[in-house]
Amino acid sequence: MRTAPPQLALLFLSWELLGFSDFTWRQFAFSALAMAQLEELELLKKSLGEEAEPPAERFQKKVEGSISKMVLNGGMDNRYLVLAVNIVQNEEGTHEKHLIITASQSLENKELCILRNDWCSVPVEPGDIIHLEGDCLSDTWIIDEDFGYLILYPDILISGTSIASSIRCMRRAVLSETFRSSDPATRQMLIGTVLHEVFQKAISNSFAPEKLQEFAFQTVQEIRHLKEMYRLNLNQEEIKQEVEEYLPSFSKWARDFMHKYNSADLPQMQLSLPSDGNNNNSTCNIEVINSLDIEESIWSPRFGLKGKIDVTVGVKIHRGYKTKYKIMPLELKTGKELNSVEHRSQLVLYTLLSQERRADPEAGLLLYLKTGHMYPVPANHLDKRELLRLRNQMAFSLFHRISKSAIEKEKTKLAPLPQIIEDQQTCKYCSQIGNCALYSRAVEQQMDDSSVPIGMLPKIEEETQHLKLTHLEYFSLWCLMLTLESQSKDNKKNHQHIWLMPASELEESGNCIGNLIRTECVKTVCDGQYLHNFRRKNGDMPVTNLMAGDRIILSGEERTLFALSRGYVKEINVTSVTCLLDRNLSILPESTLFRLDQEEKTCDIDTPLGNLSKLMENTCVSQKLRDLIIDFREPQFTSYLSSVLPYDAKDTVACILKGLNKPQRQAMKKVLLSKDYTLIVGMPGTGKTTTICTLVRILYACGFSVLLTSYTHSAVDNILLKLAKFKIGFLRLGQAQKVHQDIQKFTEEEICRSKSIKSLALLEELYNSHRIVATTCMGINHPIFSRKTFDFCIVDEASQISQPVCLGPLFFSRRFVLVGDHQQLPPLVLNREARALGMSESLFKRLERNENAVVQLTVQYRMNSQIMSLSNKLTYEGKLECGSDKVANAVISLPNFKDVKLDLEIYADYSENPWMIRVFEPNNPVCFLNTDKVPAPEQAEKGGVSNITEAKLIVFLTSVFIKAGCKPSDIGIIAPYRQQLKIINDLLFLSSIRMVEVNTVDKYQGRDKSIILLGELLKDWRRLNVAITRAKHKLILLGCVPSLNRYPPLGKLLHHLNSEKLIMDLPSEEHESLCRVLGDFQRR
Structure with missing residues (x-):
């Protein structure tokens, strides 16, 4: 007998390692074709950058450590883990793929799944999760061309529309899922949306001609459609007239097919259902009885699909003397009557979605609204099989966006997309052609084994010839980092x-x-x-x-x-x-x-990827931004203020400037002189929000238009709350529910509602009447930006925003101002590898190297001098200064401190516990409590990391401050871990303490409290800087000095505190005596 090749021996070795020693390679005769298939599979994996290592080792690496987090189960909603994949030749000489699978968390109770025919091409590998449809006999599944389905990565839900579009070009479908915002809105899409809504209203109410006219009139007046008309620069009356042209066809369809309108014979149609068996008579009449749902949203983790069914209808199928009742999806199409494979495929997939809610409809109905013609679309096994195989290919590409290099083991790369097709006609009208060419040149053509159809090379060159190598590298790097971040284990974007x-x-x-x-x-x-x-x-x-x-x-x-x-x-x-x-x-x-x-959007990469793609476009705006951001062209400035300051605005501007300090005035001047951009460094407490508000007032007085943005709604609204006091009009974009209550009356949503805006002319008037528009960086897809360019864009919190997100609003302005401080919180990055590649570098940090564009705000009005000195030592090298003696000498007001001091001397042994008085003294603004002698170990539990002893100390301190007369709302507690926050909150609740804010440092950015209690000092120096600069009058730090000294930033801070004699050692077992003291306090 022929000896098995080494690769196959390794495959069966993996079986033996998994307990399948009864399966041996000797039971199979391996042909040259079988070897070729195996080699092809390995080449596929190499093309994704995977090492060709033994399957047993690959499986162990992939599954080890994550099996406990996997959800596996059998039954109809089964989820199997693939343990091994083997290509074998059966007795008939054909080749099969055998999967060893389990639905057991302990990896026991193994089953066998045999893939035959075209199912062998499914790129499944050990460690993958799959769902199986069919029958399992004797622990064996057989999936072939006639029976059963395999769903790869069922947690990736793909829309029926995307899968149908992949029939013509898989690459386009994957790109559309990746670069969603690159698919532009069109007139035809708007007409289609309006017609869908009119039809849906009619089928739920009436198809009477006068009602159809009413529905059409109402629909074209809806604000969301008016906004799209504005985006596309259309005429509202023309849209209404085009919609009305379809209405007679609506009535015709109702008369032909709907039960309550049909008074004549139903049209004959051809439809054979799988349940009809061998019945050769496909002629039937279809009668729509009722509408059961509109835009029915269905997610199916069983088939890995999602979608919205236009209309779910109850129908009767009359064939001879027999009648069947079915609930079917009705798909509406407004374009040409093609009855195309894409349209029919979409309906077939909707029949699968329908099975999640009800019995298999076996068919769907395809209605072309232009003519009123309707086609029944049967959903047979062959069509479902091929569409699910396409879905698996698409899921594979979406799942394997990242690949590890086989040569450079530590290097991570983007994976290639599906092959470029060579079809000039399809590519000519493809909305993703720019991204297709860009990804090919920036990513795929950098790979050793890249392959591009020769006929497509000129098109790729045409689409990307305006880009330099530095631009392509920037695109590739950020695509990689965003993809890594989206696949972070903490990201819940897929909602599984x-x-x-x-x-x-x-x-x-x-x-x-x-x-x-x-x-x-x-x-x-x-x-x-x-x-x-x-x-x-x-x-x-x-x-x-x-x-x-x-x-x-x-x-x-x-x-x-x-x-x-x-x-x-x-x-x-x-x-x-x-x-x-x-x-x-x-x-x-x-x-x-x-x-x-x-709906957690830890990393929504759709918008940043869209911005990245837009940055690479061949437009003047994108070219300018590439020059400034990627190539570091120095920003330009005008020499004389008189050349940019209108004569009639000089007095107003001079009056506004009087209320500013010197650094703030310098910032105003720098912005007015800028031709490209300005960076304003807002150090802690320096009045950053006030500075931005003042800047907007000055720009408004000069006649400039301003786009005001930030990453969070609260940051935008904090500026607007100040701006509103000066009676300056502005338009706030965004959902009213997300906006501060006092700003909601300025939102587009509320203005449109209060003024009952129902015409495009009134909407245009609203947009044109405001020179100041405010939104978040994620709100830049609003229609207003399609036709409006601003003189200035101001981005607050810019040092906390990732580069591609920050880019968004910059496309719509001639100059921009970034306000932030990279010494404080950086952009949040969950993925370690993305962080190591540089994803935490903000645009603010990147551009700060151009020092001539930077202005620093150094005069602060928050902290007293002793707290400020900590931040100066840790971060700012003495640049921070107090705005006045009053600020420098401010201390906490504790009207009952004398009484509390007396109580402490009574209940605590003052001679042994001098710290207990010193820590509460108003004249001691900074105290560090060293817990080295106190048993205060961290504990890692299911909910996270916590330190119960430290929590008790913090609650004791809080109780005493409140008893001394401090308002609970003036006290802030900062801790790094969610579980620690929960424990502190629970202890405060048990102590009947309310209104004390307990939060992470990220939530405290931009805010302050009279007293800050900081437990478990942060090892990140920027977060530590934010934490200590939240305190106005008193800062109390807790921690173990020997442990914290190991971290350089903390060591530097502790050295300063020690030199100032601000560190107090807590005696051993002090936490127990504090509980007794606290109890005595509460009883009093």
Whole structure:
């Protein structure tokens, strides 16, 4: 017998390692073709940069350490872990792929899945999660051309539209999932959206001609459609007229197919359902009985699909004397009547989605609204099989966006996309052609084994010839870093926790509320927004992090009801939660149990990737930004202020400048003289928000238009709250629910509602009447930016914003101002590798090398001199200065301190505990309590890291300060870990202490308190700098000096504190005596 090649011996060795010693290679005769297939599989993996190492080792690396976090189960909703993959030749001489799989967390109870025919091409490997459809007999699944399906990476939900588009070009489909914002809005898309809505209103109400006219009139007046008309520079009346041309076809369809309008014979159609068996008669009549749902949203982690079905209808299929009732998807198309494979494929996929909610419809209905013609589309096994195989290929590309190099083991690279097709006609009209060429040149052509069709090289060159090598490298690096960050284990963008974890378990994290029932009637706020009220079926609401304005996903507790609707929390209290949702859920039974999940967007890379793509475009704006940001062209400035300051604004500007200090005045002048950009370094307490507000006032007085942005809504609104006091008009973009209550009246949403704007002319007037527009950096896809360019763009918190996100608003201004301080919080990066590659470098930090563009605000009005000196020593090298003697000498006001001091001397042994008086002395602004002798070890639990002893010390200090007369709201507690925050909050609650804010340093950025208690000192010097500069009058630090001295930034700080005699050693077992003292205090 022929000896097995080494590769195959290794494959079967992996079987033996997994306990499958009864399977041996001797049972199979391996042909040359089998070897070729194996080599092809290995080449595929090498093309992704994977090392060709033994499968057993590869599996061990992939699965080890993560198996406990995997969710595996059998049954209809099975999730299997692939343990081994083997290519074999069966007795008939054909080749199969054998998968050893398990649904057991302990890797026991193994099963065999045999893939035959074209299923062998599924690129599955050890460590992958799969779902299987079919029958399992004797622990063996067989998936072939006639029976069963395999779903690869079922947690990646792909829309039916994307899969249908992949038929013509898989690369385009993957690019559209990656660079979503590059698919531009068009007139045809807008017309299609309006027609969909008119038809959906009609099928739910009436197809009478006068009602259709009414629906069309109402729909083209809706603000969201007016905004798209503005974006595309269209005429509202022309859009209305074009929509009306379709209305007779709507009526014709209703007369032909709808039960209540049909008075004649139903049209004959050809439809064979799989359940019809061998019945050769496909002629039938289809009658639409009713509409069951509109825009039904279905997520299917069973098939790895998601989508919204235009209309879900109940139909009767009449064939001879027999009638069948089915619930089917009805797909609406407004373009040419193609009955194309893409259109039909979309419907076939919707039949799979429908199976999540009800019996298999076996077919769908395709309606072309222009003609009223409808086609039945059967969903047979062959079509489903091929579409699911396309879905698997797409999921594979989306999952394997990153690859490890086989040569440089430590280097990570972007993976190649599906092959470029050579089809000039398809490429000519492709919206992703720019990104396709860019990715090919910047990423794929840098690989040794890159392959581009010769006929496409001129097109790639044409699309990218304006870019330098430095530009391509910038694009490639940021694509890589953003992709790494999106795949971080802490990123929940895919929402798989919704179907993998029960609500009861997620409630512990505070990001979910389950066991909810709907109360009261659903109120329609406006079309597409519905107010729902929920309460717990049993008991009060759990403790939750959810608050008004948070984005949420609403699902049913029942497994088939995922993602029924999206929306916002409107109001939440201990008994109920009110949500504004995008669907009316009153059609569901009153007994339906719901769950709310916070829609966490830890890393939404759609917008930054879109900005990155836009930066590479061949436009004047993008060229200028590439010159400044990538190539570091020095920014230019005008020499004389008189050349930019209008004569009639000089007195106003001079009056405004009088209220500023010298560095602030220098910042104003630098901005006015700039031709490109200015950087304003806002050191702690230097009045950064006031400076920005003043800058906006001056620019407004000079007649300039200003785009005001930041990463967070709160940062934008803090500036607007100050600006509103000066009676300067501005337009606030964004959802009103996310905006500060006092700013909501300035939002586009509220203005449109209060003025009842229903015409494009009025909307244009609104946009044109405001020279100051404010939004977050993520809000730059608003239609206003398609036709408006601002003189200045101001970005607050710029040092905390990643480069591609910060880029967004800069495309819409002639000059920009970045305000921040890179000595404080950097952009949040979860992925270590992305951080190491430089993702935490903000645009502010990158451009700071051009010193002539930088102005520093150094006069601060927050901290007294002793607290300020810490920050000067740690970070600012003595640059910070107090704004006045009053600020420098300010101390905490404790009106009851004398009484508290007396109590402490009574209940604590003062001779042995001198620190207990000193720490509360108002004239001691800075104290460090050394816990070296106190047993205060950190504990790592399920909820995270905590230190109970340190928490008790902090609560003791807080109690005494309150007793001494400090308001609880003037005290802030900062801790680095969520579990520590929870423990401190629990202890405060037990001590009946309310209104004391306990939070992480990230949440305290830009804010301050009279007293700051900082436990578990932060090893990151920038976070430490932020923490200590939150205190105005008193700062108390806790920690173990010997342990903290090992970290250079902390060692530097501790050396300064020691030299100033500000470190106090706590005696051993002091935490126990404090509990006694606190008890005595509370009894008094």
